[in-house]
Amino acid sequence: QKEVEQNSGPLSVPEGAIASLNCTYSDRGSQSFFWYRQYSGKSPELIMFIYSNGDKEDGRFTAQLNKASQYVSLLIRDSQPSDSATYLCAVIQAAGNKLTFGGGTRVLVKP
Amino acid sequence: DGGITQSPKYLFRKEGQNVTLSCEQNLNHDAMYWYRQDPGQGLRLIYYSQIVNDFQKGDIAEGYSVSREKKESFPLTVTSAQKNPTAFYLCASTNTGPYGYTFGSGTRLTVV
Numbered sequence: 383q384k385e386v387e388q389n390s391g392p393l394s395v396p397e398g399a400i401a402s403l404n405c406t407y408s409d410r411g412s413q414s415f416f417w418y419r420q421y422s423g424k425s426p427e428l429i430m431f432i433y434s435n436g437d438k439e440d441g442r443f444t445a446q447l448n449k450a451s452q453y454v455s456l457l458i459r460d461s462q463p464s465d466s467a468t469y470l471c472a473v474i475q476a477a478g479n480k481l482t483f484g485g486g487t488r489v490l491v492k493p
Numbered sequence: 494d495g496g497i498t499q500s501p502k503y504l505f506r507k508e509g510q511n512v513t514l515s516c517e518q519n520l521n522h523d524a525m526y527w528y529r530q531d532p533g534q535g536l537r538l539i540y541y542s543q544i545v546n547d548f549q550k551g552d553i554a555e556g557y558s559v560s561r562e563k564k565e566s567f568p569l570t571v572t573s574a575q576k577n578p579t580a581f582y583l584c585a586s587t588n589t590g591p592y593g594y595t596f597g598s599g600t601r602l603t604v605v
Contacts, residue, residue, distance in 0.1 A: 390533070416593050425583055425596040426536070470535060472593075479524055479543070479587060480551070481594060485535040 385409060386473050388484035395491050401458040403487050405471030408452070414474040415447055415454045416481065419467045426470055430456070461491045495520045499584050499597035505605050506571065506578060514569045514600045516584035522595070523588055525567035529553060530581040539582075542567055571602065579604050 386407050395401040407415075414433050418426035432438045432445040432454065444457040454473075458465055471484040497518040506512045516525065524543045528536040538551030542561040556575025561567055567586075571578045581601050585594035 386535075388535075423581075423601075425599050427596075428593045431593050480526070480538060480541060481585075482538070483528075483535040486533075488533075 384484070385475075385482050386471055386484035388469075388471050388487045390485055391488040391490075393487055393489045395458075395461045395489065397461060397463060397491055397493050399461055401461050401465065401489055401491070403456040403458075403469050403471075403489070405454045405456075405484055406452055407454070407471075407473045407482075409473070409475040410449075410452060412449075412452075412473045412475050415445070416472040416474075417443075417445060417454075417456045418470040418472060418483075419465075420470055420486065421467045429469075458489075461489075463491050463493055465489060466491045497584055497586055497595055497597035499582075499600050501600060502598065504600055504602045506602060507605060509573045511570055511572050512602070514571070514582055514584075514602070516567045516569065516597055517565055518567075518584075518586045518595075518597075519565060520586055520595060521564070521588075522586035523564070524586060525561070526585045526587075526594065527551075527557075527559065527567070527569045528583045528585065530583060536583060539569065577604075578602055 417429045420426040430445045442459045446455045468486040472481045500515045526541040527539040540559040542548035558570045584597040
């Protein structure tokens with residue numbers, strides 16, 4: 383079992399719709415959770431981080447964390463063609479500051 | 494402006510050659526990391542360093558070596574022992590604490 387798992391996609395979403403991305407993790411002691419966006423050939427850029435159970439909103443993005451279910455998600459509201467990218471879920475596990483990444487979900491927003 | 498600089502942007506290696514990828518940061522970050530990314534895949538940790546003169550192996554350290562002689566610099570050497578080095582290499586840094594990483598722009602290494 384991979385430590386951080388994501389559906390590879392592609393997740394195809396009409397422009398203006400909500401994109402819903404999911405991520406599960408295996409280390410129950412994980413403390414911090416991150417969503418990165420990566421355009422093709424570029425480095426990842428941080429979108430959001432979340433530490434506590436519940437929802438965290440930032441503009442069109444909402445991160446949701448459920449530690450009991452070991453599940454973190456990202457919602458993108460009013461999806462735009464510029465949101466087309468690969469979204470990487472990353473987790474800092476109980477020991478140390480290492481980020482462990484999932485394989486990423488490719489999102490395609492169609493006009 | 495503060496940031497992380499990786500060089501070169503593109504690098505070509507012949508079979509049996511060692512090559513070194515540069516990573517320099519002026520963010521005064523304590524911890525630095527090297528990741529490898531293959532097409533369509535996530536990032537895999539090669540090596541990391543929490544303080545100067547100390548570093549640890551990540552998940553895929555075989556065929557790679559690093560040094561951390563200065564806080565600002567964390568070069569990665571891809572040795573001839575790495576049988577499939579063609580990939581996108583990313584350097585990252587962070588202050589101690591769970592605030593996510595700052596990434597460099599990456600080096601794309603190709604074996605010719």
